[in-house]
Amino acid sequence: MPNQPYSPGRFLFGGDYNPEQWSRETWAEDIALMRRAKVNTATIGVFSWAELEPREGEYDAAWLDEVIENLHSAGIGFFLATPTASPPPWFTVAHPDALPVRPDGTRVLHGSRDTYAISAPAYREAARRVATFLAERYGSHPGLRGWHIHNEYGTVDHGPHAARAFREWLERKYGTLERLNAAWYTAFWSQRYGAWDEILPPMQTQYLHNPAHLVDFKRFCSDEMLAAFTEQKEAIRATGSSAPITTNFMLPTWNHLDQWSWSDAQDIVSIDHYLDTTGPDGEAHVAYGSDLTRSWAGGPWVLMEQSATGIRVGDRQLTKSPDRMIRNSLAYIARGSQSSLFFQWRASAAGSEVWHGAMVPHAGADSAAFEAVVRLGDILERIGEVADPPADGVVLDAGIGIVWDAEGWWSLETPHLPTDAITYRDEVRAAHRALWRGGYATDFVRPGADASRYRLLVVPALYAMTRETARWLESYVESGGHLVVTFASGLADQDQRVVADGYPGMLRGLLGVRSEQISPLAEDDAVELSNGWRAGTWTEQLRLESASAVVRYETGAMAGLPAVTRRDLGRGSATYVSAKLTQTSLDAFIAESAVAAGIEPVVAGAAASEVEAVRRRGAGADYLFLLNHGTRPVRAQGAGVDLITGAEDVLELGAGAVAVIRESRGGWTISS
Numbered sequence: 001m002p003n004q005p006y007s008p009g010r011f012l013f014g015g016d017y018n019p020e021q022w023s024r025e026t027w028a029e030d031i032a033l034m035r036r037a038k039v040n041t042a043t044i045g046v047f048s049w050a051e052l053e054p055r056e057g058e059y060d061a062a063w064l065d066e067v068i069e070n071l072h073s074a075g076i077g078f079f080l081a082t083p084t085a086s087p088p089p090w091f092t093v094a095h096p097d098a099l100p101v102r103p104d105g106t107r108v109l110h111g112s113r114d115t116y117a118i119s120a121p122a123y124r125e126a127a128r129r130v131a132t133f134l135a136e137r138y139g140s141h142p143g144l145r146g147w148h149i150h151n152e153y154g155t156v157d158h159g160p161h162a163a164r165a166f167r168e169w170l171e172r173k174y175g176t177l178e179r180l181n182a183a184w185y186t187a188f189w190s191q192r193y194g195a196w197d198e199i200l201p202p203m204q205t206q207y208l209h210n211p212a213h214l215v216d217f218k219r220f221c222s223d224e225m226l227a228a229f230t231e232q233k234e235a236i237r238a239t240g241s242s243a244p245i246t247t248n249f250m251l252p253t254w255n256h257l258d259q260w261s262w263s264d265a266q267d268i269v270s271i272d273h274y275l276d277t278t279g280p281d282g283e284a285h286v287a288y289g290s291d292l293t294r295s296w297a298g299g300p301w302v303l304m305e306q307s308a309t310g311i312r313v314g315d316r317q318l319t320k321s322p323d324r325m326i327r328n329s330l331a332y333i334a335r336g337s338q339s340s341l342f343f344q345w346r347a348s349a350a351g352s353e354v355w356h357g358a359m360v361p362h363a364g365a366d367s368a369a370f371e372a373v374v375r376l377g378d379i380l381e382r383i384g385e386v387a388d389p390p391a392d393g394v395v396l397d398a399g400i401g402i403v404w405d406a407e408g409w410w411s412l413e414t415p416h417l418p419t420d421a422i423t424y425r426d427e428v429r430a431a432h433r434a435l436w437r438g439g440y441a442t443d444f445v446r447p448g449a450d451a452s453r454y455r456l457l458v459v460p461a462l463y464a465m466t467r468e469t470a471r472w473l474e475s476y477v478e479s480g481g482h483l484v485v486t487f488a489s490g491l492a493d494q495d496q497r498v499v500a501d502g503y504p505g506m507l508r509g510l511l512g513v514r515s516e517q518i519s520p521l522a523e524d525d526a527v528e529l530s531n532g533w534r535a536g537t538w539t540e541q542l543r544l545e546s547a548s549a550v551v552r553y554e555t556g557a558m559a560g561l562p563a564v565t566r567r568d569l570g571r572g573s574a575t576y577v578s579a580k581l582t583q584t585s586l587d588a589f590i591a592e593s594a595v596a597a598g599i600e601p602v603v604a605g606a607a608a609s610e611v612e613a614v615r616r617r618g619a620g621a622d623y624l625f626l627l628n629h630g631t632r633p634v635r636a637q638g639a640g641v642d643l644i645t646g647a648e649d650v651l652e653l654g655a656g657a658v659a660v661i662r663e664s665r666g667g668w669t670i671s672s
Contacts, residue, residue, distance in 0.1 A: 005299040005393030006244070006268050008145065008338055010040060011380045014076070015342035015359055016305065017042035019067045020051045022346070027067070030346065031074050033365055038377030041341065042071055043304065046081040046151050047113065049130065050088035056126075059133055072143040079246075079304075080138055082232055084127040085151035086113040095122040101159030104204040112352065117157040118224055119165040124231060131232040132239060139241025146243050146268060148304070149232045152250040153225045153257060158201040162224075167196045169220045183495045184212040211414035211496035215464075218410040222258045230265060246270045248304040249296075251289065253425065258406040259296045260446045269297035272305035272343065273332070278318050282311070283612060283629050284436045286328050288429055290335035291396075292404065295444035299393030303332045305343040309369045310357035317355050322372030323656040327627050329376055330658045334614035334625035336395040338387055340380060383643045383660045388619040395617050399599045401445035401454035402431055403462060411464035412488070414496060419520040421537055422488060422580065427461035430583060431486070434590035439601030439613060451476050456597040458590075459485045464492040470506040477510065478570030482597040484590075485511060486577045487538045503540065504576070511576040512547030512567035515540040519557060527556035527579070529563050533588065535579035539563075542578050550575070564589070606670045609634050611653070613670070615663075624661040624668060628653045636661075638668030 014034070019027050034042075044067060045052070053059055071078055092099060092110035098120035100108045108115055116123045131149070138144060174180040177193055186192040191210060193199055202209045202217050233245050244267035249259060251271065263269045273289040275282040293301045308325055311318045320328075329340040347358035361369045389395055409424040435442045435458075445451055447469045457476060462469075462485075470490065477483050490507035492498050499505030503515040519539045521527070526536040530552040539558050547567035553559050566575045581589060594600075603613035603624070610630030616623045623643075626636055636651040640663040645651075651659050661668075 005389040005391075005395075006297075006302070006338055007300065007387065007389055009387070010384055011333065011387050012041040012145065012302070012339035012341060013377055013380050014039040014041040014345065015043065016046055016344040017044050018047065018344060018346070018348070019044070020048050020063065021348055021351075026346075027070060031070055031076075033360060033370075034076055034345075035074055036365075037359070037370075037374045038381055039076060041077050041079065041145060041339070042345065043079040043081060043148055043341065044068070044071075045083055045134070046148065047083060047086045049083035049086055052083060052133075053088065053130055054090075056090060056094060057129075061133075061137060068138065068141065068143065072141070077143045077145040079146050079148040080134060080144060081148035082127070082131045082134060082150060084116070084130065084149075084232070087116050087123065087126070091123075091126060095120065097159075097161065098123040099159075100155055100157040101162070103158050103202065105158075107159070114155040116155060117159050117161050118155060118221075118228055119157060119161040121161070124228060127228065128231055128235045131235045135236040135239040135241045139236065139239050139243065144241075144243045147236055147241070147245040149229055149245060149247045152248055152272060153229065154250060154254070156221050156256055158203055162201050165224055166201055166217060166220050167199050169223065170199060170216065171196055173216075184210055184216075185495070185497060186210070208415050211411075214414050215407065215410050215496055218256070219258070219407070221256055222261070222406070225257065226262055226265060229262075233265070244268045246302065246304075248272050249293070251292065252276075255406055255409050255425070259292075260406070263296040263298075268302050269293060270302035270304040273303060274305075274307055275311045275320070275328070277313060278311050280629060281433070283328070283331065283627070284433045286331045287335060287436045287612070288432050290332050290337065291432065291442055292444050294336035294396065295404070297336075300336050300338045300389050300395055302339045302341070303337040304339070304341050306332070306341070307357035308342045308359050308373065309361055310355070320357065322368050322375075325372055326376050326379065327629070327656060327658055330379070330625060330660065331612065331614070331627055333383075333386070334616055334627070336616065340376065379644055383623075385620075385643070385662075386616060386618055386623045386660065390617050390619055396441050396443070397615070397617060398441040398443040399454060399597075400435060400440055400456045400458070400594065401443045401451055402428060402435075403447060403457065403459045404428065404444040405447050405462060405465075407464065407494070408462045411492065411496060412461060417463075418518045419537060421520075421523070422461060424461055424463075427486065427488075430586055431458050431460040431590065433583065434587045435594075436612075437587050437607060438591045438594060439603065439607035440594055440599060441602055441615070448472050451481065452479065454481065455599055456482045456484065456593060459483065459489055461486055461488040462490065463488050464494060464496055465490055465506050466494045467506065470510065473507070474510045474569070477572040477574050480571035482572055482593065483574045484577065484593055485574065487540065487580055507576075508545075510567075510569070511565065511574050512545050513562070513565050513576055513578075514543045514545055515578065516543065517541040521556075526582075527558065528554040529579070529585075530554045533585035534582045535563070535585065536582065537580040540578040547574075547576070553579075603668050603670055609670045609672050611670050613668075622663045624659075624663050626651075626653055626659040626661065626670070628655060628657050631655050632672060635671050636668055637671075638666070639664035640668075
């Protein structure tokens, strides 16, 4: 992470630009349309390896010289990507061993993107070589806004190169096979290893994999991809280029990276973020992705990709309305983004993602979609002062934190848990969704980080943790923090070994409870709690030790037993939720927890009016973003001026509209 908050001097506006797909006549039209929309940034070269290096070791960048000159002459800066996410066909033919292998042993052939084995020496050397070529040629160009290394790291290889590198990683970690066998509990099912060469990546096997083996392989994959990123970063820096370096995270339903350690290695933290629903939960998803990325970055961040016109849900490409595109774009910015960048500038005429959304759709500039892009460019220019961050980089003043740990994700992916119906992703999103619905500013927190600024800290379903993490949570409570821990937390250590003598294992003493039995429910079963809340999927037979019962089970096998407990410790408190609450019940519980911790929503009553209120701190003022996600107009009253419309103190906010208010002071109210 950088020492200074990322401040490009303006909001970056534009997106992935792929001129190699088009004629020079189209290039000229592109520049004219970019000027019309006030585009100031293009990301170039992401998938251009075959154009840049048509034969191994032979480069042709004349076309890229021309593209960069066109952009620069128009006052448009650029992120320059290293194209290493999509090796060209000649590379596959020359180095077939550098193709990735799936867990079932199938070697993935060329014909798409991401066809590389991350540990293959030939791939790593070729990646460094093309990165060096680009850096030597363009590293000091005045239009270069930053380096975009690779694209969406996440291709996992199980082939022989991965096996070799995995064994080397394990030997560095454990030192001896005795330590590895102990950590992996290989006495079970006769899995004891007698030589390092016996260890393979977790390939397809007869039945269940060893959980410790699985999670260590996840750790290795993240480290190995980070090593590949670092090699390209070092190659670029060796040429003398000082432009900031990033790589674009991606967070769909899978996760192969430890984002905290990756963020430490970048100058700018960036993400590609795509909605997964057309319903109102899409807005909560925008907030979730934004809050995560801002937290990983420790301040301002970059939205590298979003879709201008589409939402992919299952087997359909559904439509994102122009108003929603603008509202979502400003929601990312409200939560710390320094950009509104898209994939892609112009919709491709053919190819694998021909129906992906774009700023210039297939219909061209004479379309509602492009007119919305023009409107957004104008808005971003009007609110440009917001991009100047405070010196400390804290762009949102959040009093609530959610613990985020990629290893928690990986641990809950191991098979044959008490129920495989829960995922870390779903539980973290449920907790964040509850806070978003309540209108609370929220950060995500790295285990072991300074959490003293948060009056409420939520730990959702952190199945495996270290003793250091458990001690950190206890210290947080003793120092006056209010801790909320949900079910399926603390059950195992970092080696996926269940902690003995009762659940929730690592946190039993801190929470003051002991569970002797986890009792998952059938898919359609539910239980009532004593205060009217409902729960399903997971319940526990809980015994009070030093905690007190807040809510009890009302129905089901656990009727009368504690369901939600609280223990006062030091100057703080620790609350445990032993059941998986429905979202509505979780919303109510989280709201009560926030009130008990003395935390108020950003704007009282905004959420009830379907208005998302976010206060972004700036260098010279605070800015209140009001995003009306509802179908009715609302009135906002306070002291300040809307940078979009110029209205002061009293604003009429139509359905789907947005205001960005430079505040004179707080105290805004929302009414229907």
